[in-house]
Structures are given as C-alpha cells and as structure tokens.
Amino acid sequence: MASPTQRIAAVLGPTLIAVTASEAINLEIWNDVHPTLTYLNGLLFFVGGTVIVTSHNQWRPVSALLVTLAGWLLVLAGSYRLFFPTAPQLAPGPSTYALIALLGAYGVALSFVGFFRH
Incomplete structure (x- = not known):
C-alpha cells in the first residue's frame, strides 16, 4: 500500500512535469495576460499547496521533505500571484x-518517489 507521501508525489510529479514542459513551449502566453487570470492561477497554486501542507507536513525522510517542500513552494507562489497579480x-x-x-x-524526482520508491 502506498504511503501518503507516495500518493501525493504520484500526482504532483507528473503534474509538475506537464506544467513545466507546457510553460517552456508556451511561455509567451504570459506576456499580456489579464491580472484576473494570474489571480486565479495563484488561487489554484495556493489551495493546492495548502492542501499538501495541511495534510502532509513531514520533513523526514527525504521523499517526504520533497512533497512538503513542494506544498510550501505552491503556497508561496500562489500568495505572490494572489497579492501581486499585476506584477x-x-x-x-x-x-x-x-x-x-x-x-x-x-x-521527475517526485515521480520517482511516487511510482518507483517502495
């Protein structure tokens, strides 16, 4: 049975790979995006990060640290986009x-934790 760390990593890892690949290809879409869309993007980041942090605030072992750190990074990135959508x-x-x-x-590291580390 997969641990909470593995289950979250199995979702977050592939999502992060897909988002970064699509952002690299379509980076220009953020050039003239409306602040409302940036705000909504921040809200999604913030909610996702808060769910991870409140359900998985573990700092050991390293695999758990990767998941918790991702949650906190999402909270920070989401907060920035919520409070500064015109930046x-x-x-x-x-x-x-x-x-x-x-x-x-x-x-990729999160995907490894989610799918291959047992």
Whole structure:
C-alpha cells in the first residue's frame, strides 16, 4: 500500500512535469495576460499547496521533505500571484528556462518517489 507521501508525489510529479514542459513551449502566453487570470492561477497554486501542507507536513525522510517542500513552494507562489497579480511575469531568457528545467527535474524526482520508491 502506498504511503501518503507516495500518493501525493504520484500526482504532483507528473503534474509538475506537464506544467513545466507546457510553460517552456508556451511561455509567451504570459506576456499580456489579464491580472484576473494570474489571480486565479495563484488561487489554484495556493489551495493546492495548502492542501499538501495541511495534510502532509513531514520533513523526514527525504521523499517526504520533497512533497512538503513542494506544498510550501505552491503556497508561496500562489500568495505572490494572489497579492501581486499585476506584477510582470518572468520574461523568456536563460534564467527563466533554467528555473523551468529545475522545476521539471523536481517533477521527475517526485515521480520517482511516487511510482518507483517502495
């Protein structure tokens, strides 16, 4: 039977991979997005992160840390988008694509925890 860490990672990992891949391909959609859409995006991030943090606030072992940290990152990113929906989004460039690649790798690590670590 899968642990809560594995179940959350099995959902969050592939989702993070899909989101980062689609963001890398479609980064220009954020150039002139309406602040309301950014706000709603932040709300989804915040709610998802809050669900993870309140149901899985574990810091050991490393696999649990990865899930909990992802929850807190979602809470922070969601809060930023909720409170600053008119702030400029990341512009295409090497640092943006490096961040996207790092988050994609994080998704691969979470997928490993969710599907292959027993």
